[in-house]
Amino acid sequence: MCRSLSRSLSLLLSLMLLDDLFNLHRSSIALQVIGGNATVVLGETAILPCKLTDTTELLTQISWQRMTRGKPVNDNFFTVTSSGSTYVNGNDRRFKFIGNFDAHNGSLQLSDVTLLDEGSYSCIFTLFPSGNHRTAIPLNVLVAPITSVKNYHPLMGNEEDLLATCTAAGSRPPAEVKWTYSTLSEKVKAITNSTQHADGTTTTVSSLFGVPTRDINQQPVLCVVTSSALSKAETLLLTLQVHFSPTEVNISEISKDSFECSTEANPNASFTWSRPGQSWPQSAVRVDGAKLQFLSITSVLNGLYKCEASNLYGRKYGQLYVYVTSGTCTACWVLFSLLLLLIPIGVGAWWYFKKHPRTFSRPSGEGQQEETENL
Numbered sequence: 339m340c341r342s343l344s345r346s347l348s349l350l351l352s353l354m355l356l357d358d359l360f361n362l363h364r365s366s367i368a369l370q371v372i373g374g375n376a377t378v379v380l381g382e383t384a385i386l387p388c389k390l391t392d393t394t395e396l397l398t399q400i401s402w403q404r405m406t407r408g409k410p411v412n413d414n415f416f417t418v419t420s421s422g423s424t425y426v427n428g429n430d431r432r433f434k435f436i437g438n439f440d441a442h443n444g445s446l447q448l449s450d451v452t453l454l455d456e457g458s459y460s461c462i463f464t465l466f467p468s469g470n471h472r473t474a475i476p477l478n479v480l481v482a483p484i485t486s487v488k489n490y491h492p493l494m495g496n497e498e499d500l501l502a503t504c505t506a507a508g509s510r511p512p513a514e515v516k517w518t519y520s521t522l523s524e525k526v527k528a529i530t531n532s533t534q535h536a537d538g539t540t541t542t543v544s545s546l547f548g549v550p551t552r553d554i555n556q557q558p559v560l561c562v563v564t565s566s567a568l569s570k571a572e573t574l575l576l577t578l579q580v581h582f583s584p585t586e587v588n589i590s591e592i593s594k595d596s597f598e599c600s601t602e603a604n605p606n607a608s609f610t611w612s613r614p615g616q617s618w619p620q621s622a623v624r625v626d627g628a629k630l631q632f633l634s635i636t637s638v639l640n641g642l643y644k645c646e647a648s649n650l651y652g653r654k655y656g657q658l659y660v661y662v663t664s665g666t667c668t669a670c671w672v673l674f675s676l677l678l679l680l681i682p683i684g685v686g687a688w689w690y691f692k693k694h695p696r697t698f699s700r701p702s703g704e705g706q707q708e709e710t711e712n713l
């Protein structure tokens with residue numbers, strides 16, 4: 339008797355449990371609030387989707403709440419009834435009801451999205467008689483980075499130095515910043531750093547290091563920035579710059595009466611022609627940057643001309659010796675002796691001598707030495 343009572347009790351309990359399970363199952367099929375996950379790029383328009391399905395109950399109101407970066411405390415901000423929609427707690431007119439009350443569609447649109455809008459939005463359907471049914475819709479705001487590259491143009495040397503940086507500023511989520519330098523892979527390396535800002539964005543800087551030598555000067559490198567906030571990767575081209583003072587100065591003949599001074603330097607050298615110890619033959623000579631042109635061939639021109647190439651790191655000289663043969667014969671013309679004598683500091687002297695192909699007489703313009711000077 340005692341045993342049969344306990345058996346019927348446990349049967350009853352199992353039946354109640356089954357019934358509960360059945361009810362639970364049935365109600366989860368019967369009524370659903372379907373939301374979604376909204377992702378939008380800063381400044382654009384987001385859709386917050388929300389839909390109530392499978393109910394025959396009376397819908398009395400759709401309301402929206404938010405908990406965002408800008409409104410960290412749960413904030414009621416919008417309601418919709420059969421007679422229309424209203425703003426609550428201030429009019430944030432960027433929200434617009436785009437659903438359909440009768441169709442149980444509670445979707446909202448949010449335009450001009452800012453970082454402060456990021457957070458969780460709750461869509462609540464109030465039914466009679468069962469009450470409130472809600473779902474949460476996370477809103478993620480993406481921010482495209484501002485990208486830039488910067489050259490540090492180190493001075494030529496033997497020590498590793500910062501060559502360039504590539505920056506993806508204020509990105510959300512963090513951007514990936516990569517250098518492409520296939521031809522230089524042995525000579526440079528990249529180090530990437532990132533900083534997170536209070537507004538949730540991240541700045542990523544990739545620094546390119548290497549020994550600043552002549553062979554990496556003027557080499558092109560690419561910086562590639564990728565981010566889910568960018569529709570496609572951004573590629574920035576940079577030409578590496580290694581700064582150095584003027585190398586040897588060459589003077590070449592560019593036509594029968596004009597000469598040009600050249601050198602290698604970074605930044606480009608500027609050129610100055612002068613006549614050491616002699617007055618400048620104003621009317622017979624024209625100077626245009628690196629070019630020296632003789633306007634009339636007279637003995638006034640005779641003497642030494644000096645071309646100085648300089649940039650902010652140093653200066654070097656080249657020389658030209660001019661001798662005009664005397665006499666009336668116009669064909670008996672000029673003698674040129676290009677004399678270039680350089681003393682690179684710490685290396686020793688070497689010199690370069692060029693013969694003029696049309697020289698009629700050729701006195702030797704010997705032994706002019708010029709000191710070079712490094713700043």
Ligand SMILES: *[C@@H]1O[C@H](CO)[C@@H](O)[C@H](O)[C@H]1NC(C)=O
Binds near residue numbers: 376476478
């Ligand atoms: C929503 O989507 C974003 C971006 O795709 C993802 O990072 C986030 O985890 C998703 N959130 C949820 C709740 O699914």
Ligand SMILES: *[C@@H]1O[C@H](CO)[C@@H](O)[C@H](O)[C@H]1NC(C)=O
Binds near residue numbers: 436437443444445
């Ligand atoms: C709800 O309305 C929005 C805006 O009109 C629409 O894009 C969406 O497809 C609708 N949702 C459903 C489930 O009908």
Ligand SMILES: *[C@@H]1O[C@H](CO)[C@@H](O)[C@H](O)[C@H]1NC(C)=O
Binds near residue numbers: 529531545
């Ligand atoms: C990267 O960040 C660390 C720590 O903030 C700093 O010490 C380092 O100098 C940075 N490196 C570069 C290449 O900016």
Ligand SMILES: *[C@@H]1O[C@H](CO)[C@@H](O)[C@H](O)[C@H]1NC(C)=O
Binds near residue numbers: 600601
């Ligand atoms: C100067 O002339 C030498 C010999 O012709 C040449 O090797 C060098 O590249 C020239 N330098 C410049 C700066 O033109």
Ligand SMILES: *[C@@H]1O[C@H](CO)[C@@H](O)[C@H](O)[C@H]1NC(C)=O
Binds near residue numbers: 606
């Ligand atoms: C430097 O000189 C080179 C060769 O003459 C020229 O191609 C280049 O444009 C110059 N660069 C600048 C910045 O003036």
